[in-house]
Amino acid sequence: MRILLTLLLFGIAQSVFGQELVYRAVNPAFGGDTFNYNWLLNSANAQNGFNDRSLREDLSTLDDFAESINRQVLGQLTRSLFTAQLGDGLEAGTYSFGTLALEIFDSAEGLVVNILDTSTGEQTQIVIPN
Template sequence: MKTFIIILTFIAGIFSGKSQQLIYKPINPAFGGDTFNYQWLLSSANAQNQFDEKNNDFSSLLDNVNSLDSFSQSLNRQILSELSRKLFEDQFGEGSLKPGNYLFGSLYLQITTTAQGLLINILDTSSGDQSEIVIPK
C-alpha cells in the first residue's frame, strides 16, 4: 500500500507541475533592449577599449594623400624600376650574375662565389648600411 501511495503521489506531482514561458529580453538597445542601457553599454565598451584614437587615426593619413600625389609617386616608382632593370641588364647582360665588384650610384656590390652559392654583399656608401644575400646553388 505504501508503494501505491508513493507512486500515486509521484504521478500527481508530474501532472500538477507548473511551467512558464521563457521570454528573451535583449539588453542592447540596438537589438530591441531597454534604451536606458545604452549609456551603461557605451561606458563599459570605452573602458575595455585598448586602442588609442590619436595613434590609429587612418582618416588623417588618407587626408594627407591626394590622388595626384599618389599617381606621381606611382609613376616615379615605375620609371625608376624600369631604369634599374635597364642598368642591371647593361651591367650583367641577359645571363646570370658574374663574380666581381660593381658600383651603382651610392651602392657598392661585391659578388663572390662560395661553397654555399653566390654571395652578394651590398654596401650603401652614403649611409654605411650593409646587406648580405646568399643565393644557394
C-alpha cells in the same frame, strides 16, 4: 682563546638573518599583473621612433598615381642599369653604381651579393641558394 673565538663566531652567525628574494614579473605576457599592460604599451609607444608609413590616407588619388609612376620609372631605370652593367645574369665580380658597391661571389651556400653604401657605410648581404 680559541673556544672564546669559536663561540663568538657562532653567536654572530646565529644573529645574522637572511631574506628570501621573490621575483615578480612586471610584463603581463610573462605572468605579471594585467593592470601593467596599458602602462607598458604607452611607454613602448612613447619610445618608438618609427613612423607608420603604410598609412596612405593623406595622399590624394593624383598624388598616389604620381608616386606609382615615379616608382615604375625608377624600377625600369634600375633594371636597365643592371642589364647594362651585369649583362644577362649575375656574374662574380665587383660592381659600382654611384655610392653603392656590389660584390658578387659564389660560396658553398649559393651566390652571395654584398651591397655596401659608401656614403653611409651601411651594408647588407643577399644569399641566393643553389
